[in-house]
Amino acid sequence: MISVEEAQTKILSQIVRMPAEWLFLGASLGRTLSSDIVSSINLPPWNTSAMDGYAVVGADTEGASQNTPVHLTVVEEVQAGQMPNKKVGRGEAAKIMTGAPVPDGADAVVKIEEAKCSGKEVTLFDQVEVGAFIRKKGEAAASGERILKQGISIRPFEISMIASLGISQVSVYQKPRVAILATGNELADLHEERSLCQIYNSNSYGLAAQVVDAGGIPMLLGIARDNKADLAEKIARGRYADFIVISGGVSMGDYDFVKEVIEELGVKMIFWKVAMKPGRPLAFGTLFGKPLFGLPGNPVSSLVTFEQFVRPALLFAAGRDRLYRPVVSAVLEDTVKKHRGLRTFLRGIVSTREGKFFVRMTGDQDSGILLSMVKANAFIILPEETEQVSAGTEVSVQLLSDIGLC
Amino acid sequence: MISVEEAQTKILSQIVRMPAEWLFLGASLGRTLSSDIVSSINLPPWNTSAMDGYAVVGADTEGASQNTPVHLTVVEEVQAGQMPNKKVGRGEAAKIMTGAPVPDGADAVVKIEEAKCSGKEVTLFDQVEVGAFIRKKGEAAASGERILKQGISIRPFEISMIASLGISQVSVYQKPRVAILATGNELADLHEERSLCQIYNSNSYGLAAQVVDAGGIPMLLGIARDNKADLAEKIARGRYADFIVISGGVSMGDYDFVKEVIEELGVKMIFWKVAMKPGRPLAFGTLFGKPLFGLPGNPVSSLVTFEQFVRPALLFAAGRDRLYRPVVSAVLEDTVKKHRGLRTFLRGIVSTREGKFFVRMTGDQDSGILLSMVKANAFIILPEETEQVSAGTEVSVQLLSDIGLC
Numbered sequence: 001m002i003s004v005e006e007a008q009t010k011i012l013s014q015i016v017r018m019p020a021e022w023l024f025l026g027a028s029l030g031r032t033l034s035s036d037i038v039s040s041i042n043l044p045p046w047n048t049s050a051m052d053g054y055a056v057v058g059a060d061t062e063g064a065s066q067n068t069p070v071h072l073t074v075v076e077e078v079q080a081g082q083m084p085n086k087k088v089g090r091g092e093a094a095k096i097m098t099g100a101p102v103p104d105g106a107d108a109v110v111k112i113e114e115a116k117c118s119g120k121e122v123t124l125f126d127q128v129e130v131g132a133f134i135r136k137k138g139e140a141a142a143s144g145e146r147i148l149k150q151g152i153s154i155r156p157f158e159i160s161m162i163a164s165l166g167i168s169q170v171s172v173y174q175k176p177r178v179a180i181l182a183t184g185n186e187l188a189d190l191h192e193e194r195s196l197c198q199i200y201n202s203n204s205y206g207l208a209a210q211v212v213d214a215g216g217i218p219m220l221l222g223i224a225r226d227n228k229a230d231l232a233e234k235i236a237r238g239r240y241a242d243f244i245v246i247s248g249g250v251s252m253g254d255y256d257f258v259k260e261v262i263e264e265l266g267v268k269m270i271f272w273k274v275a276m277k278p279g280r281p282l283a284f285g286t287l288f289g290k291p292l293f294g295l296p297g298n299p300v301s302s303l304v305t306f307e308q309f310v311r312p313a314l315l316f317a318a319g320r321d322r323l324y325r326p327v328v329s330a331v332l333e334d335t336v337k338k339h340r341g342l343r344t345f346l347r348g349i350v351s352t353r354e355g356k357f358f359v360r361m362t363g364d365q366d367s368g369i370l371l372s373m374v375k376a377n378a379f380i381i382l383p384e385e386t387e388q389v390s391a392g393t394e395v396s397v398q399l400l401s402d403i404g405l406c
Numbered sequence: 407m408i409s410v411e412e413a414q415t416k417i418l419s420q421i422v423r424m425p426a427e428w429l430f431l432g433a434s435l436g437r438t439l440s441s442d443i444v445s446s447i448n449l450p451p452w453n454t455s456a457m458d459g460y461a462v463v464g465a466d467t468e469g470a471s472q473n474t475p476v477h478l479t480v481v482e483e484v485q486a487g488q489m490p491n492k493k494v495g496r497g498e499a500a501k502i503m504t505g506a507p508v509p510d511g512a513d514a515v516v517k518i519e520e521a522k523c524s525g526k527e528v529t530l531f532d533q534v535e536v537g538a539f540i541r542k543k544g545e546a547a548a549s550g551e552r553i554l555k556q557g558i559s560i561r562p563f564e565i566s567m568i569a570s571l572g573i574s575q576v577s578v579y580q581k582p583r584v585a586i587l588a589t590g591n592e593l594a595d596l597h598e599e600r601s602l603c604q605i606y607n608s609n610s611y612g613l614a615a616q617v618v619d620a621g622g623i624p625m626l627l628g629i630a631r632d633n634k635a636d637l638a639e640k641i642a643r644g645r646y647a648d649f650i651v652i653s654g655g656v657s658m659g660d661y662d663f664v665k666e667v668i669e670e671l672g673v674k675m676i677f678w679k680v681a682m683k684p685g686r687p688l689a690f691g692t693l694f695g696k697p698l699f700g701l702p703g704n705p706v707s708s709l710v711t712f713e714q715f716v717r718p719a720l721l722f723a724a725g726r727d728r729l730y731r732p733v734v735s736a737v738l739e740d741t742v743k744k745h746r747g748l749r750t751f752l753r754g755i756v757s758t759r760e761g762k763f764f765v766r767m768t769g770d771q772d773s774g775i776l777l778s779m780v781k782a783n784a785f786i787i788l789p790e791e792t793e794q795v796s797a798g799t800e801v802s803v804q805l806l807s808d809i810g811l812c
Binding site for chain 2: 025052079080081083097098100140141147148152155157161162163164166167168184185186187188190191196197198199200201202203205206207208209210226251253254299303328366368369371376400401
C-alpha cells in the first residue's frame with residue numbers, strides 16, 4: 001500500500017494539461033487562462049479627470065486662498081465621451097466631467113465643490129498640486145503590458161479587467177470530459193424500476209456533481225453489471241473521454257471483475273491500494289491513454305476518494321496550479337479512536353470561535369452513511385501512526401468550501 | 407449618509423425569496439432546496455452485509471478460537487442484488503457479498519479473510535459479536551425521515567444523498583434574473599467600434615459574472631447614453647427581470663440623469679448614499695416592484711458595491727441564509743491612511759503563516775485601477791472613525807473565495 005501523498009504524486013505524473021480553446025469572455029467565469037492577456041491599448045487612453053470639476057494650469061493657483069482667490073476664464077466644457085476642442089492656457093480653465101479627457105495645457109483638476117462658477121468665470125480658493133485628480137494615460141493598463149498571466153483563474157474581477165482592454169474572447173484550457181461508470185448487480189438507476197433486492201445508484205450522480213464542481217464535464221456511462229462482458233462493453237465507451245472513473249468492483253470479492261476486465265482491455269496499472277480509510281481499495285492506471293480511477297463503491301468512500309485524488313487531477317488538467325483544498329489546524333472536540341496504519345478522513349463540522357478553528361464529528365462514520373457527509377463542511381485528517389486522538393488536540397482539517405464555516 | 411450595515415438591512419427588508427421550481431437532480435448543483443427532502447424508503451432496504459464474508463448465527467461462534475475452531479455448513483451464497491433463498495439456522499452459514507441482504511436467522515457477518523472455507527464447510531477461529539459487519543435496515547435513511555431541510559445548498563454530497571433515496575427531481579428556489587445597464591457617453595461596448603474619446607464597457611461584464619457567481623441569471627441591457635430618453639427606454643426593459651442594476655450616472659454631475667429618470671418612472675427610493683469608500687454614491691430603491699441598485703460607475707467601485715450589497719440580496723432571493731462572505735482577523739502588513747467618516751474597503755492579499763492570517767495591500771487603490779482588484783483575494787475593511795492604521799495592527803478582512811489563500 002502506498003501513502004496518500006505517494007498516490008497523489010503518481011496520479012499527477014500521468015496528467016497532462018488540456019489543450020486550449022477560445023471562449024467568449026462572458027462564458028469564461030471559473031475557467032483558467034491558457035495564455036497571457038496583454039493590453040493593446042492604453043487605459044485610460046488619455047489623461048482623464050477623476051472628478052467633476054475644472055481642468056486648470058496648476059501654476060495659476062499658486063498662492064490662492066479664501067482671501068486671495070484666483071479667477072480663471074472657462075474656455076469650454078468637456079463631457080465624458082467627448083474630446084476637448086481647445087487648449088487650456090494660463091489664466092484659463094475647462095469645465096470637465098469625470099472620465100473626460102483633460103485638455104492639453106491643463107495639468108490638474110479642481111473638484112466642482114471647491115470652485116465657484118459664475119458665467120464664464122470660475123473662482124478658486126486653494127492651491128492645487130500638479131496632477132491632482134488626473135488619471136494618467138495608461139496608468140490602469142499600458143499598451144504592451146502583460147496584464148494577466150497564463151494560469152490565472154477567471155473571477156468576475158478578471159472579466160471586468162479583460163473587458164476594459166476591449167478583449168471579448170479569451171483562450172482558456174478546455175474542460176476535461178469525465179466518463180463515469182457505476183458497477184454492481186445491486187444497483188437500480190433513478191429512471192429504472194427498483195427490484196426488491198436493489199438499492200438506487202447514487203455514486204454516479206454524486207461523482208458527476210463533483211466533476212462539474214472541479215471544472216469538468218461528466219459523461220454518465222450508466223451501470224455495469226457484475227459480469228465481464230457488460231463491464232468491458234461499458235468501460236470501452238469511456239474511450240472518448242479524457243478521464244475514466246469507475247465506482248465499485250475494485251475490491252477483492254468474487255464478483256469484483258473490474259481489475260480483470262481493465263487488464264484485458266490493456267490497462268497500465270499504477271497502483272491498487274492506498275493506506276487510507278475510507279478508500280483503501282483505490283485503483284489508478286491508464287487505459288486507452290487516459291487516466292482511469294477505480295473508486296470504492298461505498299457512497300462516502302467514493303466521494304472522499306474523488307476529493308483527494310480525482311479532483312486535483314481534473315484541476316491540473318484544466319490549467320490550475322492550486323490543486324488541493326485548504327487545510328487548517330483546528331481543535332478537536334471529540335475523542336476519536338482509529339486503526340493504526342491508515343490515514344483516516346472523518347466527516348467534520350468546522351466552526352470558528354474567537355479566531356480559532358474547532359471541529360467536531362458529524363456522527364456515524366460508516367462509509368454507507370451519507371447523512372454524516374451532508375452535515376460535514378470539512379474532513380478531519382488523522383495520521384497513519386495514530387490510534388487515538390483526545391478531545392482538545394489540534395488536528396488537520398481540510399475545508400470543503402468557504403460557504404460552510406459556522 | 408447611512409452606514410454599510412444600515413444599507414444592508416434596508417436592502418434585505420425589500421427582498422423576497424424567489425418562487426420554487428422543479429429541477430432534475432443532476433442539474434441542481436449549487437441551488438438551494440425550497441422544501442425538505444423526506445425519505446420514502448428504508449436505506450438499506452434490509453439488513454445488509456458491510457463485507458464479503460459469511461453470515462452466521464453469533465451464538466454459534468461462542469468460545470471459538472484458533473485451538474477450538476467452529477465448523478459451519480454453508481447453505482447458499484448471496485450476491486449483492488440477490489435476495490437470500492434460505493434461512494440460516496444453528497450450525498449453518500451463508501456466503502455473502504458486500505451489500506447483499508443478510509439471510510433471516512443470521513445476526514452477524516464474519517469477514518472472508520477470517521474464515522477458512524473448504525467445500526460446503528466454513529471454519530471460524532474467533533467469536534463474533536451479534537450485529538458485526540451488518541448494516542441495519544434503515545440506518546442510512548429511514549422511511550418517513552426528514553433527510554435534508556429546506557434552505558440547504560446542494561453540493562455533490564447532497565446530490566449523492568438524494569439519489570440514494572431514489573429521488574430524481576428536487577424543488578429549489580428559482581434563479582433571480584438580473585437586468586444590468588451600463589451608462590455613459592464615454593463607453594463603447596465590446597462588439598462596437600471604439601471612437602477616439604471612448605473607453606470599453608467593462609462594468610456590464612464584471613457585474614454579469616458577479617450575478618452568475620451569486621446564483622443569478624444576468625440580462626444585459628447594453629449601454630444607455632447620458633440623456634433621459636435613452637436611459638428611460640433602457641431602464642424600462644428591466645421590467646421583466648427580478649432585479650435591476652445600473653452602473654454609473656448616480657453621482658451629482660450635470661449629466662448624471664439616472665436619479666431624475668427613475669423618479670419619473672416611479673421609483674420608490676430607499677437611500678442614496680452610503681458612508682463607504684469606494685462606493686459612496688450608491689442608490690437603492692424599488693422600481694416596477696423590483697429592487698433597483700444604482701452602483702457607482704468606476705470599475706472597482708462597481709465590483710466592490712456589488713459584493714457588499716447586491717450579492718447578499720441575490721443569495722437571499724435564491725434561498726440562502728448565509729449571505730455574507732467570511733470575515734477573519736488578519737495582521738496588516740502595511741501602514742494605511744484613510745478619510746475619517748467612511749468605511750474603507752481596500753484590495754488585499756491574505757496569506758496564512760503559522761496558523762495566523764496576514765494581509766497586505768495589492769497596490770494603487772484608485773477605483774479606476776482594476777489591476778489591484780485582480781491581484782486581491784480579500785477586502786481589508788477599515789472602520790469609519792479610523793484615520794490611520796499602522797502595520798502590525800489586527801484588521802478585519804473579508805475573504806473573496808477559498809481558492810486564493812496564499
